[in-house]
Amino acid sequence: MVLETATAQQQVLDAADALFYERGVQAVGMDAIRSASGVSLKRLYQLFPSKENLIEAYLDRRDALWKSMLASHVDAATDPRSRILAVFEFLHDWFRQRDYRGCAFINSFGELGTVSPRVAELALQHKEGFRQALIQLSTEAGAADPERLADHLILLSEGAITRSAISGSPDPALRAREAAVLLLDASLPS
Amino acid sequence: MVLETATAQQQVLDAADALFYERGVQAVGMDAIRSASGVSLKRLYQLFPSKENLIEAYLDRRDALWKSMLASHVDAATDPRSRILAVFEFLHDWFRQRDYRGCAFINSFGELGTVSPRVAELALQHKEGFRQALIQLSTEAGAADPERLADHLILLSEGAITRSAISGSPDPALRAREAAVLLLDASLPS
DNA sequence: ATCGCAGGAGAACGCCCGTTCTCCACCCAC
DNA sequence: GTGGGTGGAGAACGGGCGTTCTCCTGCGAT
Structure with missing residues (x-):
């Protein structure tokens, strides 16, 4: 063998x-x-x-790896507020990787979204998983409207992901964290 | 002829x-x-x-059209604050187009960013143009740190652009507008 | 009327794609 | 030892790519 x-x-x-x-x-x-x-x-x-099959496996593995990296950052914090901010520190770490090139799901969706329903579905599922995680964190932090806060945080995160890819700098993660702090101040009970 | x-x-x-x-x-x-x-x-x-040449022309035209659509939404408002919020109404209109498929520059960058420096450059320029427009609007609105506010608003916008593409719904523009209101409340003098 | 050439249709070229097939070397059960 | 099957190297296949070329039609200038 x-x-x-x-x-x-x-x-x-x-x-x-x-x-x-x-x-x-x-x-x-x-x-x-x-x-x-x-x-x-x-x-x-x-x-x-088939190649399509391999692409699915590639995306599945990316999803699992991404989720576990996110979880390990979040779980290193205990205070609910800093658990949310840990998301942006995770992003910053990710963006600093030498080969960072944006989100594999966004990129694959851009290439195959119209032609491969499976890829479109996997991208949607990946993002939905992220959304659920943020809803969970927002709920734990006592947000009055956790879905709303989670959606706002997602927008900052996705924006940072693409801006960091195009600009080649990890700084958008820091800007996103700044904005997240402002949103938390506005959305969480002090 | x-x-x-x-x-x-x-x-x-x-x-x-x-x-x-x-x-x-x-x-x-x-x-x-x-x-x-x-x-x-x-x-x-x-x-x-060459095809590369045609791709450049395609992106150039997209950039010009996008900028003029943005400008016409922004210029319909007079109050500095609502001029900023007009950005998100422009996004909402854009996302509602039947054939909306995200940002052509993000998609092209995902496909060719590593292999075509010209495409990478055009994507960067397009996004930088947007950033300058937001800095201008933030300055006019009297922001203490216009670059900072502009960067926060960009993150919301870019996030909405990709989330709307993947989810197939225009709603992220409304969420982004909500979050923008919170950020304006925190960043502009009342 | 004739020349010249712009432009249309589409074949041709060399290359790469995803996928399958051929051929051969190896190794384990008997 | 021998048969059978696993797996390696790489050719083969049908098709599409970006780009160029051939051939032909039609029209304006002389």
């Missing part, structure tokens, strides 16, 4: 993640994933029967 | 705009633009010597 199935899957997903995220889904051919992962085309296709 | 040069250019740009915006730049071939515009491939290539 040349390679454990589990290992081969990891290597394919690692390569797919790096390439899809850096260059976009459409610009990366299966052959590029083959040579980056070292897994033969034949095996690649028995692990992931 | 079969077609005025100016007319042919318009038809090519109209077709490019519709197709590039709907399906993304990479997914649309020159042949699709040819048949949608009715302009022969030969003429198309003497009007725009």
